[in-house]
């Protein structure tokens with residue numbers, strides 16, 4: 001039987017591939033056979049991700065690049081293309097929340113600083129989706145083949161308390177996903193989103209953990225509201241990412257796949 005999840009012959013670029021979720025997705029794509037370019041700003045972290053992929057028998061390189069800077073992304077695209085050929089998979093995994101854009105408990109929405117709001121929108125919508133999609137999407141449209149995966153969030157699907165800028169930015173990522181899905185479907189380029197629930201990572205650790213490493217009150221509330229009664233582990237996103245980028249999802253575009261341990265299925 002043919003393996004419809006096989007990614008051999010594909011070149012994947014994982015922007016933010018040095019992060020908690022991006023690195024796990026990069027590993028999963030490599031396990032499925034893709035050549036993977038891990039793109040990020042920190043070479044040491046990038047080299048570690050590449051080493052873990054190659055140790056497992058996969059093929060990967062690290063490419064330095066800044067998701068906010070279009071010319072840096074264009075230079076990254078050109079050098080990845082020289083080594084691996086044109087990218088056929090793009091994972092938009094740069095993003096996250098910022099502490100100054102999170103309302104402290106009991107704080108007023110009126111006090112939310114505009115620069116923090118703008119920073120979260122820039123990170124998640126501009127660097128996190130728009131610019132890499134422009135830079136790599138063009139080659140996919142020209143080549144009439146490709147798959148883009150935007151890492152959105154449960155926070156973009158419902159109004160979580162306190163993280164309003166992050167939630168609104170991720171809602172915009174979901175809308176952009178649908179726009180690009182319809183725009184590029186005629187060119188055989190699929191665009192989907194993956195919405196994780198709660199996974200411990202660098203960008204959310206202040207919200208989820210106290211300084212002594214124990215769960216914050218908010219973490220306790222989240223786990224109580226999650227039918228599976230735990231946070232997700234980054235590797236648990238791998239199967240969903242491989243599915244959406246593979247032939248198994250050849251008629252799937254504009255979709256948002258939620259991986260949240262049941263959080264969004266539970267009201268009380």
Ligand SMILES: NC(=O)c1ccc[n+]([C@@H]2O[C@H](COP(=O)([O-])OP(=O)(O)OC[C@H]3O[C@@H](n4cnc5c(N)ncnc54)[C@H](O)[C@@H]3O)[C@@H](O)[C@H]2O)c1
Nearest residue numbers: 016018019020021066067094095096153196198199201203
């Ligand atoms: N952890 C969660 O619970 C969770 C839940 C839902 C969605 N997400 C989303 O998953 C994605 C990955 O986040 P994570 O939780 O792994 O956090 P993380 O902080 O571990 O990873 C984010 C990555 O983005 C990179 N990045 C930030 N700015 C960049 C830039 N200008 N150029 C290149 N790279 C840049 C960071 O260096 C880091 O490697 C984000 O979009 C985040 O919003 C995370």
